[in-house]
Amino acid sequence: MVRLLTHNMLQCHVKNCTNGFPLRFHDPIIEQHEQEINKEFLVNMLPRIDWNALRTTVDQLGLPELPAAVPENPAEDEAFLAALHRALMEVNIQSGSMVCPECEHVYPIRDGIPNMLLSEDEV
Amino acid sequence: MLATPDLRHLTADDYDHIYEPAEDTFLFLDALEEDMEAVLAPRCPRICLEIGSGSGCVSTFLAMHLKTPTLYLTTDINPRACTATRRTAAQNRVVHRLEPVRTDLTAGLLPRLRGAIDVLLFNPPYVPTEVAEVVTADTAATDPSDLLAATWAGGQLGRVVTDRVLLQLPELMAPNGVAYLVLLQENKPDEIATMMAKLGFDMTIVMRRRAGRERLMIARFSRTIE
Numbered sequence: 486m487v488r489l490l491t492h493n494m495l496q497c498h499v500k501n502c503t504n505g506f507p508l509r510f511h512d513p514i515i516e517q518h519e520q521e522i523n524k525e526f527l528v529n530m531l532p533r534i535d536w537n538a539l540r541t542t543v544d545q546l547g548l549p550e551l552p553a554a555v556p557e558n559p560a561e562d563e564a565f566l567a568a569l570h571r572a573l574m575e576v577n578i579q580s581g582s583m584v585c586p587e588c589e590h591v592y593p594i595r596d597g598i599p600n601m602l603l604s605e606d607e608v
Numbered sequence: 609m610l611a612t613p614d615l616r617h618l619t620a621d622d623y624d625h626i627y628e629p630a631e632d633t634f635l636f637l638d639a640l641e642e643d644m645e646a647v648l649a650p651r652c653p654r655i656c657l658e659i660g661s662g663s664g665c666v667s668t669f670l671a672m673h674l675k676t677p678t679l680y681l682t683t684d685i686n687p688r689a690c691t692a693t694r695r696t697a698a699q700n701r702v703v704h705r706l707e708p709v710r711t712d713l714t715a716g717l718l719p720r721l722r723g724a725i726d727v728l729l730f731n732p733p734y735v736p737t738e739v740a741e742v743v744t745a746d747t748a749a750t751d752p753s754d755l756l757a758a759t760w761a762g763g764q765l766g767r768v769v770t771d772r773v774l775l776q777l778p779e780l781m782a783p784n785g786v787a788y789l790v791l792l793q794e795n796k797p798d799e800i801a802t803m804m805a806k807l808g809f810d811m812t813i814v815m816r817r818r819a820g821r822e823r824l825m826i827a828r829f830s831r832t833i834e
Contacts, residue, residue, distance in 0.1 A: 490707070491681070493720075494681070494720045495720070497716075520704055528677075529677040529678075535720070574704070592716075596687070596690075596691055598687065598691065599710065601711035602710060603712075604745070608745065
């Protein structure tokens, strides 16, 4: 159950890999889990979201497109918040992996938990 | 007294692989309760990061009681701890706010979360041991079958893992962020305070308690105000 919220905060950390973000999902099993919307939480989280990375990922997963930019008053834009909620909180990647766009290191997802561990020679 | 998370879903088999909440955990909860209204709530944290979440008891406790729109990210090198953390969050109805990631301390979360951690929670392996006993990411990646030593073996002064995290605080913490750490008297808290002052952080001991032979304390770090 890797949510896109979490995915948006993960970056490849293989030694000398400098541009490993956003990780690309490979063979994802996608589930949608409906959840009550919490607008305060979404608005609070927005400054921590890399918007372009989220849009890229949504596009890669074939999910409904997000607006090109965050609106000026997101807290008052109901349609925007609903779309953001669906993308960030309701999309769950159950299994598959995440691949670095630069060095192609593969980070597996098991039991819905992303595995970012590297062995010592990769760090 | 705030309610402690319900842990009835965790079994003896779970505790063969993950740290069972004990005196240090409960002291941690008491210290967070003490700081809840005066220190934590007014900061309205966006992101709380717990390193080495084990059973998930501490993050779940905060998510249950801190009434702010906060995301709780947790890390652990032990896959059993990551699933236990999620189960504990689910059992206590905060699973939508909590996201476990299997990793070594903060690896993979930087640089994205640089300067973005509003609350950091860390109950480290603090028992002084031979350095060889300290579990590394390499051991965890190659042989995850027995990671229990990772919950306690702290190497020299019990500080090997603790210091790795403390040295990262300047990079991790948001300007107004607070980091909480479980310490033993043997970890030399005065030495830690001096080290952290040089990095621009004040240390406050929020709570102390004696548990058997262990003299436990919870330290809070925040950036020194110029």
